[in-house]
Amino acid sequence: MTDINFKSLVRGSAPAAAAGPLQADAPAAPPRWDIIELLFFAYRDFVGDADHVLEAFGFGRAHHRVVHFVCRYPGLKVADLLDVLRITKQSLGRVLKQLLDEGYIVQKAGDSDRRQRLLFATAKGEALVVKLAGLQTDRIHRALRGLGPGEAEAVGRFLRAMIDRDDPDKVLQTILQADDAIAKDVT
Amino acid sequence: MTDINFKSLVRGSAPAAAAGPLQADAPAAPPRWDIIELLFFAYRDFVGDADHVLEAFGFGRAHHRVVHFVCRYPGLKVADLLDVLRITKQSLGRVLKQLLDEGYIVQKAGDSDRRQRLLFATAKGEALVVKLAGLQTDRIHRALRGLGPGEAEAVGRFLRAMIDRDDPDKVLQTILQADDAIAKDVT
DNA sequence: AAATTTATGTCAGTCATGTTGACATATCTG
DNA sequence: CAGATATGTCAACATGACTGACATAAATTT
Secondary structure, eight states, rough: OSSTGGGGGHHHHHHHTTTOOOOOOOOTOOOHHHHHHHHHHHHHHHHHHHHHHHHHHHHHHHHHHHHHHHSSTTTTTTTHHHHHTTOOOHHHHHHHHHHHHHEEEEEEEEOOTOOEEEEEEEEHEEEEEEHHHHHHHHHHHHHHTTTTTHHHHHHHHHHTTTSSSSSSOOOHHHHHHHHOOOOOOOO | OOOOOOGSOOOOOSSTTSSSHHHHHHHHOOHHHHHHHHHHHHHHHHHHHHHHHHHHHOOOOOHHHHHHHHHHHBBOOHHHHHHHHTTEEEEHHHHHHHHHTTTTTEEEESOOOTOOEEEEEOOHHHHHHHHHHHHHHHHHHHHHHTTTTTTTHHHHHHHHSOOOSSSSOHHHHHHHHHHHHTTSSOO
């Protein structure tokens, strides 16, 4: 199962009908144009926050994603990262090498399996991640401020439910479990 | 090796602190890692729905965005589309030409200003847009089903509040107004 | 010990989509 | 008419995906 690039395979979709039996009879629900387009604009501005800072570092979104997940999940293996980002070794290698060379990330051989390169963010890397997350958090807080009690939690439940469950990589599993467990510390 | 391309230039940004004077005193709000990562995964899977279908058509996400907004806002000018998508004429030109050549979109000269090329989706284009929107709508409905009364509306308010207000292009303005007014169907 | 598998790195080439800058053309406006 | 505007197009390039092949080291199996 080496290369094969899991991405092009499987994921036969069919995500809709599998959800529940009650849905099969109503296939012609009107498109939610509002949510579709709000998601487009919201996500565009959301990642735009980070883009401006990244430019000053000579980095792109790819670098952000890598250093973010490494920072958040210390000791992540390269293979894990490939699962999370759903890109190829080659694509990851380029940005990872830059982040290593410039001291945002360090590698450490695994203790039980010394072929593994466990990844850790340096202080420099963590500072960048925190800075970018701060910008995005500001935006999130601004958006959550307009919501009533309990509604912020509903937003979290909505987003979790938007995520595919059928291909849970290690990190995603951690996130969903944590969310399912806690899911109440919302402002 | 640092390629240090042009990206290492300016762009001051500072979008966070400009929000309000009350914000200046609380800079250290903890990052909302949960929402940040949920947005990443949710958006990834959300656009993934369309990606699979688009592959079969030989199209990419760029084509989807173009034909989507043309279909949704008939008579859109090229300049409007550039504003919405925030890409250059050149980038838009490539995908737009393909969509025109393959009959998903047609052009019509503006009546008051015949330099303008007003864009319209053909039946073929609309069918594609509806098909893709259907997949995404299925996902959205699945996610909204888990919410209580009024919470779906809260999700919409959250997403609207996540969008920058300070650069309202024509389409975005329409969307925000429509959402503020009726929050329902826009066609 | 040797053979195989696994985890990772790397090379060469391609593609999609973004960029800049310059220039052409048609059309509107003063 | 002169200039501004809306659009199209050309050349050149950057980023970040991709494929497929191959290299190396370490673990595992035989």
